[in-house]
Amino acid sequence: METKKYHAFWRGAIILTIASFVTKVLSAFYRIPYQNIAGDIGFYIYQQIYPFYGFCLILATYGFPIIISKMIAERLERGEHKEAESVICVSFWFLLVIGSMGCIVLFFGAHTIASLMGDAHLDKLIRVIAFSFLLMPFLSVARGYFQGFGNMIPTAISQVIEQTIRVSIIVFLSLFLIKKGFDLYTVGAGAMFGSIAGSFIGVIVLFLYLRKDFRSIFLQGFKGIYNKKRIIGTLFWQGIAICVSNLVLIFIQMADSVSLYSLLVQNGEPVEIAKMLKGIYDRSIPLMQLGTVVTTSFSLSLIPMITAAKERGDYAFIREKVQLAIKITFVIGLAASLGLASIIRPTNIMLFANDDGSGVLGILSISILFSSLAITTASILQGVGQTVKPAIFVVIGACVKLLFNYMFVPHFGVIGAAIATVIALLCIALLNSVLLIRVVNEPLMQRKTIIGVTIGALSMVVVLAGFTYMFEWFGVQVNEEHREIAMIQALLGVSVGGLLYVFLILKLRVFTAKELGAVMKHEKVQSSLKKSG
Template identity: 50%
Template sequence: METKKYASFWQGAIILTIAGIIVKILSAFYRIPYQNIAGDIGFYIYQQVYPFYGVCLILGTYGFPVVISKLVASRMESGDITKVKDIIYISFLALMCIGILLFCTFFFGAEIIAGYMGDSSLQILLQVIAFSFLLMPFLSVMRGYLQGIGDMKPTAVSQVAEQALRVTIIVGLSLYLVAQGSNRYIVGGGAMFGSVAGSILGIVILAYYLHQRKASIYKASWSAISDKGMIIKLVVLQGILVCISNITLLLIQMVDSVTFYELLLQTGETSERSKVIKAVYDRGFPLIQLGTVVATSFVLPLIPMISAARTKGDYRAVKRYMQLAMKLTLVVALAATGGLICIIEQTNIMLFTDNQGSFTLGILAVCILVGSFGIVASAVLQGIGNTILPAFFAVVGVAIKYMGNIVLMPKLGDVGAAWAAVLSLSCISILNVVYLKHKMKMPLVGWKNASKVVFACLAMMFVLKGYVYGINTLVDHTSRYLISVEALSAVCIGGMLYLILIIRWGVFTIEEVGTVWKGKKLPSFLRSQRL
């Protein structure tokens, strides 16, 4: 029975991880065609408001559902079905109060918020996303209940469907509105409508799964519930703590939303020029998101293994999986960062039509490396039962970003904002990694392996720079298509060289390779003596 339970837990964790990766990839990719359709000003408008919606999305996907599912699972273990309904009922009422408060804040206070952001025309977008907060309680409790009873499929399906519809509406409606010659802020409002529509679809899908189970999760009696205060405290407080650790990048973007444009105006930039600079700067965040998704996609499946090993008291396995997670993060994140820096101009043109702000985007690329370590270390700490400190570290990092913008942007402009982002994520990563090392009382990545990874990355960057220089010397090309071919071929060449060096130098043991790739054999020419 225990083996079956563990297998079910592992399968559910994998399903949610895969769904999460798909959602993050869709979330990063759709902004590229949107920028191409709406232009830099249109992209600026969307990016100014998106972080507020993103927080709502994370609350309804990772924050509150995680806590509710744990409470439900613990009551299901004891067979107390009545208590499960009490938890759902109280959680829903508490979250609905929060949702209504946030709805009123963003809908009726949109003019004030937009004014504080320096652009009163953003009011309509803020009012559209306000409706997302009313939908958040339904998504949270339904996902929390279904995950708590061990059914991860509805959450995974609803997440992917929600994001797919959202992306489809954003791209499709933007194409239509731009073709009709609509105001850019109306186009942005249409894009935000896609987010609300996606949430509604998510609720419909979850309701369908609940109907199949004939589950009436909202029926309970307020007066009959004895521990209302404890349930509310656990759900709200822990949900917010879990959420904060998962929205660091969104909070950093939110800081930029409320400071970047205003600070540029104070330096003497015109309103139109400031919007373009902000839009070009914001090109970096889809790249960071894609980079961190790639860097952590191999690692996040190990987090449930760490949690399960800790639950079983197998601390040797906990340390082994944890070290592998950090090693994988270093290998993939360093490659993604170094590779992107080498071809940042080509990537900028390929994705966003021109090479504006390539130097700034190159600085932001460093966020992939430091951000990935922060994400993984925070996830490991949460996996071993620590939620307060990772959230506190995230708050410290966001405060550093805010102060960094205030100090650096008047002198350096968008470059200062980029360095502030790097400094912020570096601080968060260092704090999480140092605390994790303290908790585990062991080195996270051996210096010998780390030096091999660094040299492999430097070799890859040297070859990539040579390749790009050679292509640009031999071929005078300005076509976006040819530049795209150059960028993609550079990725293939650099990636293959890096992979060969990592494996030939024995960075991973055969046991570690088996853990990640489930025992699949590597080609003989890639095997080192160590493997």
């Protein structure tokens, strides 16, 4: 019976992991055509407001659904079905109040917020995105409901459909508005409308799954529920803690949104140039997102196993999987960071039509490693019951980012902001790692692993430098006028560097045969789950 329970838990986790991977890839990818359509200034406009939507998205996807599902599952485990329905009802009405307050503050405070960001024209985008907070309660509670009952399919399907609709509307509506000659702020508002439309479709999908039970559960008598304060307290504090832990990149983007453009203008950059510089700087966001998603996808698949092991007190199993998750993150994250930095110029031209800001993007490429470590360690800490401290560390990291922006940007411009991002993410990763070492009471990585991975990564950098020089030696022009050549160089660089790195990692025996089996074969993961159960 226990084995079946663990297998069901694992299958559900796999479904959500796949859905999360697909939605994150879509979320990163659409920014590239959007920048190509709207240009760097249009991209600046969109990215200034995106963190507000990103915050709401995390609330509706990770923060509140996880806590609601946990409260439901605990009550179902004790056979308290009526109390489980009470959790849904109380959560819905509480989050509806929170969402309504968020919508009102953003809608009516749009001009003030935009002015504080240094660009009053952003107010129309803020007013559009305010409505996402009204949809957040429906998405959060419905997903928490299904996950609490162990049914991950509705959540997974709604996430993928929501993101697909959102991305499609953003790209096609932007093309339409640009073609019709609308200004870039209206184009940005159209893109924000795409986000609202995607969330609305997500609500409809979940409602179709819930149509038979909606009235009996969501609209039951509120006064008859006796433990409302306890449910609300748990939902608010734990939901916010989990949400903030997942907001690493959003908080960094928010710090840039409220400070970078204003600092550039204050230090003498003309308004239009400052917007363009911020837009060029924001090219790093899809690169960081894609790099982080790829880096963490393998390691985060181990988190449900760590959580299950925590429930049954199998600490030896926890230590083994924690070390494997960190090793995977470090191995892939270091390769992604240094590999992208080595081919950043052709990659920049391939994706964004020119090589503007390649130096800044090269610095920000390094942050892929630290953001991946920060996200993986935070997820593991949540899995072993540490929810508050990782959230505090994210807030500390955001404050560090803001502080260093004010210190560096006046002297170094957008390069200073890039350095501030790397330092902030390094800070979060280190704080999480120190706490995780205390929790598992063992080092997260062996010296042999660090040496082997470093040798492999540096060898890859040297080969990619030679590869780039070879293009120049043959007189091949890699610039915006030869975008297809840049694409060939970038993709060949990924292939050559990646194959060399994998060869060296295997040759230097960074992973044991057992670890490779756990990473590459689902059957062996299940076998480990059986043995540990």
